[in-house]
Ligand SMILES: NC(=O)c1ccc[n+]([C@@H]2O[C@H](COP(=O)([O-])OP(=O)(O)OC[C@H]3O[C@@H](n4cnc5c(N)ncnc54)[C@H](O)[C@@H]3O)[C@@H](O)[C@H]2O)c1
């Protein structure tokens with residue numbers, strides 16, 4: 001098996017072939033502003049060509065035996081794991097996260113491929129009780145068809161495989177558009193997929209103008225499914241555009257996750273869990289904690305335990321082994337975080353640590369922001385309403401269970417919520433009352449291949465992960481047969 005260095009290899013892929021373009025996209029390291037690589041930049045023409053290839057490949061791929069599709073996925077997972085170190089380095093350079101975190105993401109990416117390879121073999125149908133004598137009712141699961149997959153920059157490896165693997169397992173063929181900030185890791189993963197026994201045209205990748213490519217795929221009748229991960233604003237726009245042709249849609253969108261800490265906990269363990277989650281990927285995580293609600297009697301203790309941990313986080317370039325947190329993805333993200341902190345402080349929040357753009361020395365050319373903790377946060381501050389998507393831990397106080405449930409549910413988002421308590425009855429009551437798609441109880445890890453990942457309300461439609469993620473790429477067909 002080949003080990004790649006990923007130098008000057010990035011490309012768009014259609015029908016198993018590299019694509020060229022007169023226009024190029026320069027991919028920049030957010031830690032240094034240095035160029036990492038150039039990739040071809042596509043538009044309408046390349047997007048159409050990709051659909052043509054996926055459409056032509058669909059009959060053969062969808063008719064393959066499930067275990068044959070599984071073989072390809074197994075080979076892909078092995079290729080990813082075989083190349084994990086160079087993939088993690090590439091991911092860190094274009095996205096900014098520390099290499100150790102990037103390695104973790106590559107393993108998650110491979111685990112989804114492996115899991116869906118296994119699940120592909122279990123795809124079955126159903127025979128239902130007859131409605132009249134001599135009748136047989138059979139329900140088949142059929143692949144939706146050509147699926148268009150659009151992915152974000154924050155987890156640019158795992159979000160690609162979490163879509164591609166179930167789509168291929170179901171028998172769909174795919175066209176993929178990664179975020180322009182992080183096309184290299186997507187191109188590398190698709191190259192590894194193409195290096196398996198995958199028939200040409202089953203997986204196609206177009207890097208380029210998001211609006212043009214999105215419009216082309218939404219207007220093409222041959223594309224039957226859109227699976228999108230990204231911001232709620234773009235998700236809503238795709239839903240509007242998809243309505244014309246009744247496209248099947250899966251939307252994994254933004255969140256505004258509360259972490260509720262009751263007063264019966266061990267504050268050291270809770271502070272560890274909260275800081276791990278909040279500062280992963282520089283706070284750029286859809287299920288990242290956005291608001292920390294501390295019950296008043298433990299608030300001061302928790303504030304201090306969180307502050308002391310956050311003050312020690314080493315910030316630096318992701319490829320530097322000492323770094324525990326990298327830069328934000330770009331200048332706009334850095335400015336947005338600065339705005340949220342300034343707004344909160346102006347409205348009365350207390351800065352416990354951080355609170356500044358890092359702009360000198362080794363940080364001068366990157367988009368760094370210091371790990372920040374704010375206390376005394378109250379509703380009315382902009383960061384209580386919106387997803388901050390940065391390294392800021394805002395702490396609020398609450399008195400009673402009913403009050404904190406009501407305040408947590410006030411958001412239009414509903415992706416993830418976290419709850420810390422040792423009271424079993426309270427765990428049941430509160431986790432059932434919180435209006436979110438995923439609840440972490442006494443822990444903050446939510447992403448596993450077998451578990452459904454996704455939100456309610458404006459956090460999206462549908463689920464990724466587990467058998468639910470496979471169902472997103474399947475249609476039901478009922479066959480009602482009279483046998484005599
Ligand atoms: N729920 C989840 O599973 C999940 C996972 C990761 C990220 N997210 C969310 O993603 C957001 C961050 O990602 P982002 O900034 O890359 O989001 P984004 O919406 O700006 O972009 C996401 C993708 O959509 C593309 N895009 C942008 N405009 C488009 C258009 N008009 N038509 C078609 N495609 C278009 C982008 O190029 C990118 O590939 C956050 O809100 C985060 O919470 C959600």
Ligand SMILES: N[C@@H](CC=O)C(=O)O
Pocket residue numbers: 154155158284285286287447453
């Ligand atoms: N952490 C999430 C991605 C959200 O941004 C995951 O691993 O699925």
